[in-house]
Amino acid sequence: MACYGSFAQIYDKLMDEVDYSEWANYLKKIIEKYKSNTCHILDLACGTGNLTIPLSSFGYSLWGLDISEEMLSVAESKARICGQNIKFIKQDMRYMNITTKFDVVICGCDGINYITREHELDKVFYNIYNILNPDGVFIFDISSYYKLKYILGNNSFVEEKNGIFYCWENEFDDESSTVAMRLNFFVLDGETYRRIEEIHVQKAYRTDEIRNKLSKCGFVNIEIFDEFTFTKPKDKSQRIFFVAKK
DSSP, rough: OOOSSSSSSHHHHHTTOOOHHHHHHHHHHHHHHHTTOOEEEEEETTTTTTTHHHHHTTOOEEEEEEEEEHHHHHHHHHHHHTOOOOEEOOOTTTTTTOOEEEEEEEEEETTGGGOSHHHHHHHHHHHHHHHHEEEEEEEEEEEHHHHHIIIIIIOOEEEEEEEEEEEEEEEEEEEHHHHHEEEEEEEEEEEEEEEEEEEEEEEEEOOOHHHHHHHHTEEEEEEEEESSSSSSTTOOEEEEEEEEEE
């Protein structure tokens, strides 16, 4: 089952508690700290453009890449409304074919967790390294091993939000370190509810695994931060940021 199909139309309603403005400002701080002369940025797994658009408003030249045509359609519409000239591309970042070079590549909101096969993650990192300019910077975040195993884990969640009722059932597999998330959304459509079902699978990576893979691809000066800080992550940190330089 494809991810982020019909779900794209309700995604922003469900994520309205996320402060994407704060998130974009944090990325801007990282960029200014590690690559102050940045002009061109590629946003991988850009979704509906919640980070792409505010970063573009800072004056950077942005490209957004995502596998979901539906998510990109929402992103393009939002960018037009905001008056931001962003190039959006439909590609799978596991097999992306881009010849343009970038100063910074970002991948936010668990994009890396969706790469569930380690050899594919190696390929993603290698391709990102190749499209970065000299001294280019790769910035991304992951939901931590702790979060995926112990917070999401084998738990279920039921909630109603902004007129959308949803049930979220998770199953964590210790052997593969992956969590399968079965999501059922019921959206009011006139006098009846329309059901949207999706299955998402994410892999729980440990920080040392990620660091080693980055190093093997040639990245240097690899920094690891707790969520929206410049301090080291804790044992129970739920979101972890990585910064790696070419």
